[in-house]
Amino acid sequence: MTTLALRLRPARRFVVESPVAGPAITLVVVFVLFSLFVPNFLTWRSLSGIVNAATLTGVVTVGITLLMIAGEFDLSVGPMMAMGGYLYALNTVEGGNPALAVLLALLVPGLMGAVNGLIVTRTMVPSFITTLSTMFIFRGIVWLLSGGRMLQTIEKLLVYDVFNGRLAAIADAVKGANFRTAALWWIALVLLFQFILVRTKFGNHVFATGGSAGAAGATGVNVKRTKLMCFIISGLMSGFAGILLFSQFKTVKIASGAGVELLAIAAAVVGGASLAGGYGSIIGGFLGVLIISMLRTGVVLTNLIPADNFEAIVGVTIIAAVIFNNWIHRKA
Amino acid sequence: MSDNGHDTPVVYMENIVKRFGTITALDGVDFTVNQREVVGLLGDNGAGKSTLIKVLTGVHTPTSGQIYLGGEPVKIPSPREARALGIETCYQDLALVPLMSITRNFFLGRELMRNFGPLKLLDVQEMDTQARHALKDIGIHIRSPNEKVGKLSGGERQSIAIGRARHFGASLLILDEPTSALSVGETHKVLTYTLNAKERGLSVIFISHNVGHVYQVADRFTIIRHGQIVGNYTRDDVDEQDIADLITGEREK
Numbered sequence: 001m002t003t004l005a006l007r008l009r010p011a012r013r014f015v016v017e018s019p020v021a022g023p024a025i026t027l028v029v030v031f032v033l034f035s036l037f038v039p040n041f042l043t044w045r046s047l048s049g050i051v052n053a054a055t056l057t058g059v060v061t062v063g064i065t066l067l068m069i070a071g072e073f074d075l076s077v078g079p080m081m082a083m084g085g086y087l088y089a090l091n092t093v094e095g096g097n098p099a100l101a102v103l104l105a106l107l108v109p110g111l112m113g114a115v116n117g118l119i120v121t122r123t124m125v126p127s128f129i130t131t132l133s134t135m136f137i138f139r140g141i142v143w144l145l146s147g148g149r150m151l152q153t154i155e156k157l158l159v160y161d162v163f164n165g166r167l168a169a170i171a172d173a174v175k176g177a178n179f180r181t182a183a184l185w186w187i188a189l190v191l192l193f194q195f196i197l198v199r200t201k202f203g204n205h206v207f208a209t210g211g212s213a214g215a216a217g218a219t220g221v222n223v224k225r226t227k228l229m230c231f232i233i234s235g236l237m238s239g240f241a242g243i244l245l246f247s248q249f250k251t252v253k254i255a256s257g258a259g260v261e262l263l264a265i266a267a268a269v270v271g272g273a274s275l276a277g278g279y280g281s282i283i284g285g286f287l288g289v290l291i292i293s294m295l296r297t298g299v300v301l302t303n304l305i306p307a308d309n310f311e312a313i314v315g316v317t318i319i320a321a322v323i324f325n326n327w328i329h330r331k332a
Numbered sequence: 333m334s335d336n337g338h339d340t341p342v343v344y345m346e347n348i349v350k351r352f353g354t355i356t357a358l359d360g361v362d363f364t365v366n367q368r369e370v371v372g373l374l375g376d377n378g379a380g381k382s383t384l385i386k387v388l389t390g391v392h393t394p395t396s397g398q399i400y401l402g403g404e405p406v407k408i409p410s411p412r413e414a415r416a417l418g419i420e421t422c423y424q425d426l427a428l429v430p431l432m433s434i435t436r437n438f439f440l441g442r443e444l445m446r447n448f449g450p451l452k453l454l455d456v457q458e459m460d461t462q463a464r465h466a467l468k469d470i471g472i473h474i475r476s477p478n479e480k481v482g483k484l485s486g487g488e489r490q491s492i493a494i495g496r497a498r499h500f501g502a503s504l505l506i507l508d509e510p511t512s513a514l515s516v517g518e519t520h521k522v523l524t525y526t527l528n529a530k531e532r533g534l535s536v537i538f539i540s541h542n543v544g545h546v547y548q549v550a551d552r553f554t555i556i557r558h559g560q561i562v563g564n565y566t567r568d569d570v571d572e573q574d575i576a577d578l579i580t581g582e583r584e585k
Contacts, residue, residue, distance in 0.1 A: 122432035199453045201443045208440055217387075218423055220412035220441035278431040 004157035013283065019272040019280050022325035023287035026270070030291055034298040041301055045105035045176035055182045056081075056241050056248075057263050058286060061271075062189050063230075063237030064264040065285035070230045072127040073279025076116060077238040077264060079138035080109040081257030084242025086142060089151045089252050098159035106239045112138055112236020119227035127231075135261070141253055150253040151246075163247035184242045188288075189237070194282040206230060210277025266314060267292055270321040291316065337553050340403040342504050342535045343388065343419075346399035350383055352354075359384040359559040360393070363505060370526065370536040372550030374543065380559040381539055384505055389421050390414040409484035412441070420497035421506040427493040430482030434474055438463040438496050439483050452479050467492065479578065487518030494525045498532060505529055506537045511545045523549050543575050557581055 035042040060077050067074050084105040091101030105327045117136055120127045163183045197203035208216035215222050238257070246252050271288025273280025292314055300307045343365040350358040358380050366369050375381045386392040388399065390408040399406055408414050414421070419512055421427075428437045439459045440472045446455040460477040467474055472491045481489060497505045507526065511519040526536055526549050540546045546553065553570065555562040555578045562578050570578070 199456075201445065201452070201454065204436060204440065204443055204454060207432055207436070208429050211431040212424070215427060215429045218411055218421060218427070218438065220410075220415050222412075274431075278429065 005303045006066040011257045014053070019284050020287070021272075022103070023284045023291065023321070024273045025328075026321055026324060027287050027291050027294070027303060029296055030298070034294065034301075038301050041298055042065075043176055044174050045178065046297055048176070048178045050293045050297050051183050052178070052180055052291065053117050053296065054289045055186045056245055057260055057267065058186045059189060059241040059244060060260050061235055061264040061285045061289050062186075062193050062282055063234030063283075064261075065268040065271065065273050065280055065282055066193060066206060067127075067230045067234050068228055068268050068273045068275065069210045069277060069280045071199070071213065072120065072227055072230065073131060073265070074113075074116060074127065074234045075233065075261045076112070076138050077132040077234060077241075077261045078257035078259065079135060079142050080112050080235050080238035081242045081245065081260060082136065082142045082252060082254065083112065084239030085108045085174070085246045085252035085256050086151060086242070087239075088243045089246045092157060092159055092246075093151075093153045098157070098216050101159070102138055102243060105243050106236050109235040109239030109242070111235070114228065116235070117231030120231065121224040121227050136235070139254065143199040146254060148254060150251065152251045154250065160247040160250070163244055165183070180248070182248060185240075185244065187259050189240070191287045193233075200230065202226070207278060210274075212278070238284040244267075249307050251311075263292065263314075264289075266318050270318055272325050288321075291321070297309055341346045341400070342369075342402065344400040344403075345384070345388065346398045346400070348384065348399075349395045349457070350387055350392060351395045354355075357559055358387070360560055361397075361556070361559070363561070364564075365535050365537060365555060367535060368391060368533060369552060370530050370538055370550045372546035372553045373537055373539045374541075374546060374553060374575060375556035376579055379556045379579075380393055381556055382508075382554065383559075385421070385423035385508065385537070385539065389419055389506065415441070415500075415502075417505040419502065419506065420500065420502035420504070421508065422490060422497070422510060428481045428489055429553050431480060433478045433485075434467075435459045435463045435477040436475075438466070440498070442500060449509055462499070462566060467495045469495075469498075472525075476531065485487065485518060486514045487521045490522045491525050494522075494529055498529060502534060504537065506539070508539045509541065510538070511540060511542060519545060539577065543572050543579070547572050547575070555579055 040046060046113050062083065063073060064077065064199060087108055088101045088105035090096070091104060092098050112134070116127070116131055117129045119125060161181070163182060163185065167179045167181060169175050197206060205216065205221045205226045208221050211224045213223050214281060242252070242257070266287035268280065268285045269275060269288070270278070270291055271284035271286065295309050295313050295317055299305050299310050299313050305313065341364045343363070345361065345363040348358050348361045348363070349356070354385065361380070361384060363384060373381055373384070383392065387394045388408065390410045390413050393409070399408060406417065407411070408417065429440065432440070444455040444459050444462070445452040461475045464474065472495055480493070484492070494505065512520050516521060523545065526538060530536055538546055538550055547567070551566070552577055553565045555565070555575065
């Protein structure tokens with residue numbers, strides 16, 4: 001046991017120590033199984049569909065994963081996403097100012113995240129309860145803003161293409177490949193926040209805060225500020241997901257984003273993040289979202305289970321993935 | 333601090349009172365730690381040991397009383413400030429983050445950064461090197477600075493906390509129940525590290541329930557009961573049984 005770490009070859013060591021290893025293996029296994037046994041799965045149309053379907057949840061999952069590593073939850077991401085969607089929609093349609101639209105769609109959900117963070121760090125109400133409450137409150141605020149009305153447009157604006165344009169070059173080169181710019185934004189955010197997590201002081205403090213808030217505080221880490229920042233980032237990611245949502249569907253309604261919070265938490269956990277905090281990775285969360293999206297597509301294509309019943313498969317996956325991730329780490 | 337001469341105590345806490353609502357946790361406590369001295373702080377559960385230390389490390393603000401460091405009156409508003417003033421604490425379970433590596437724990441809150449264009453990034457390599465050297469310097473050999481602290485034994489964890497204190501130039505090291513969960517061999521190591529730290533110029537407050545462990549390393553014993561100091565004793569004044577009796581109050585001064 002004591003000298004094990006040195007005897008392990010680098011590859012083996014990566015597998016047992018990196019939070020990315022578990023979800024990476026799961027992803028490959030799911031991909032290979034579906035490719036072998038499910039007709040039409042291994043096509044560019046299916047693969048680009050998997051990525052596109054994953055993108056909105058994926059962007060939210062960036063914030064959720066970060067927050068979970070810091071030891072907190074955010075159940076209020078759905079309404080924050082709807083809020084971002086409305087603010088973006090209201091300020092782009094009919095000759096609005098796209099720059100202002102993007103700014104507001106990030107700023108207001110960011111402030112909502114700050115409200116979550118301040119309640120959690122000042123009142124010590126657990127984040128699960130706090131954000132469960134603000135989920136209802138924020139949904140009410142979205143209702144007030146929108147007057148309860150769904151917002152739609154048929155305008156074709158440049159800004160919609162910036163956030164959800166067709167990647168024509170790929171589509172022309174590969175038949176059936178319908179990748180969107182939204183996926184590029186998602187990947188960029190994943191890489192940015194993974195980098196922040198492992199290479200900056202803030203990232204270090206996120207791990208410490210979630211790993212042991214007491215030890216972090218005793219060594220001078222500002223635990224409350226670190227948590228507050230993570231809540232704000234979760235708000236910003238939700239707002240950005242709202243921007244992508246409206247750019248893609250040209251529709252936003254009160255219920256937009258409902259349920260995304262649980263999918264994002266599921267993805268973070270499948271992606272190797274610890275519910276107890278202190279462990280995980282943004283890349284893992286990214287893989288977690290892809291795994292769930294892949295399951296959805298695979299299950300639909302098999303025709304064995306009605307597509308509407310896909311949640312049952314997600315449930316099985318979460319438990320299986322957590323057991324698998326834990327098993328890998330015990331191997332260390 | 334050294335230019336204050338050898339007689340100035342590292343820490344002098346004067347008439348410290350701490351109330352939580354109607355409860356008086358500390359009732360006019362005077363507490364001194366001299367230079368290069370290991371002070372054993374002893375008391376039963378709820379006697380006020382932890383509260384006293386939390387006042388000294390900026391976790392609690394005293395209701396009244398004054399703290400002097402090296403003869404200078406100071407206010408210690410936060411743990412961060414305490415650390416900046418050279419007070420390093422190794423809490424029983426709170427010294428280190430188990431899921432983080434040795435290096436990242438070593439530099440937690442004091443990360444080394446390097447400039448990358450306009451960005452400031454963690455200097456991981458430099459931190460690895462320094463952590464390894466600093467620990468080697470006080471006789472602690474680690475297998476890999478990237479190993480998670482959670483995989484280390486209790487004694488190894490304490491040693492890392494002690495090595496960290498020394499590396500960052502602390503003048504006072506507070507060890508909170510450092511041997512409570514350790515095997516005999518591990519305890520011996522931690523006691524040795526404690527004496528090493530003293531030899532290298534640190535003062536140490538050693539908090540423990542285990543009179544036997546404290547007796548092996550402390551130059552002086554301060555006993556606290558019901559929020560008040562029972563007395564200060566040297567090894568010549570008392571034996572282990574005397575100390576135990578004084579803690580429980582079976583015997584008065």
